[in-house]
Amino acid sequence: MKQIFAFETKEEYEEHEGLIKRLNEKLKVYQAELEANYKLIDKPKAIVWTSVELATTVFSNLPLPAFTNRDTIYISPELFKWRELFLKQLEGKNHAKVEAFYKNMSENQLLTIVGHELTHHSDLFVDEFDADREDSIWFEEGMCDYLSRKRILNDQEFKDVTAVERELVDMFHGKYGNHSLDDFGEASYQGSLSSILFNYWRSFLVVTYLVEERANNNIHQVFSEYHKWHENGRKQPLTKYFEVESFFSGSV
Template sequence: MKQIYAFESIPDYENYKDEIDLLNKKLKTYKELLINQFELIELPKTIVWTSSKNATTVFSQVPVPAYTNRETIYMSPSVSEWKAFYLSLFDGEELENSDEIEYIKAYFQSLTIDDVFCILAHELTHHIELFPDEFGDERNNSIWFEEGMCEYLSQRMTLTEHRYTELRKIENLMIKLFKPKYGVFLLDDFGIGSYHQPSLASIMLNYWRSTAAVHYLIEDIYEGVSVSTNK
């Protein structure tokens, strides 16, 4: 995959360089895992590394600074930008302060390059051949299984057992917080139009619910997944 750096100045690029290098090293191992075990055949042509602001205002209007299409992955590599993204989920939400909210915020403040890599790995996972309708223009709804599986595989295959368990707890708490307000619909209704909702929390709720469903199907119904990983 070609690497394209879309920053506004050389100093801006230099601020991101170390994180990009670390993500690329991790991506090499994860790419081989997808090729060997999950039918990754046709890779995207390019990764465009850019800032969170450019990702969500220049290259797309989707308010999440990581996404992929058939040929390109767009990605903010910055740990600090992803911390800010997740903490912004609470902006404008009328939630009373609680120990649960403080716990969630502390978790997001603790994000590392490993957590950011999960997001990049999610985008690459979209390219495996196990999703027959990937990148189809007609996919206006019912994308929950693909999104949930991309989340599940990228998290389960790259995080330590402890970090994965902690993430499951955090996302279940987020579902508990936001589902009463934003989640009164079937998972099958999660589609492209879901990205046009005004609340960032309402958009991300689709991912948390989808991942929880896939986790349940694999680890509770199927009783686990067995793959070789490098953690």
């Protein structure tokens, strides 16, 4: 993949040069894992490293400075800006544990975001980038989070981010949880930062459950079931197919 640097000044690039190099070296290890075990065949042509401002106002109008299309990953390496962004998820609510986690967000956690975007390019996902992905986007987004975190983070780091996102779901379920995960689609990106990320938190937690409890840590078994659902014509919502419609009510 080509490395493209889109900063407004040379000094801005130099400020992040060391971190970008470290992230790239570690990303190569994760990329090799995807190529060996998760059908990463057609890689994006480039990663564009840029600022949060340019990512969210010039390259897109999304509120998140990390996204991918068929050819290119866009990502900001501004770790301090990511910390600020994730603290905004709280919408002014006080939660010492969650606040501490994001105030101390590590380079490894940032690497999982780059890894998430790269994982979208796996051929294990059945939807194309230019398709109207409406009825299974939660599975792909949750699996991209799960795979990147499980393969990049150590056990404690994985437990920490899982616990934090479980806390966030509990905090915001009353406000943002009145819809099915199957409704996670393009329209979901029109809401507030927290309402958008709420879908990601839930998706990650459901995929974690499917892999680690339902499939006894067999990721490929979960992918196999997902492929059966698709090949049989998507006759029912994917949450119903996986029997996780009631996951957040505690009745699964």
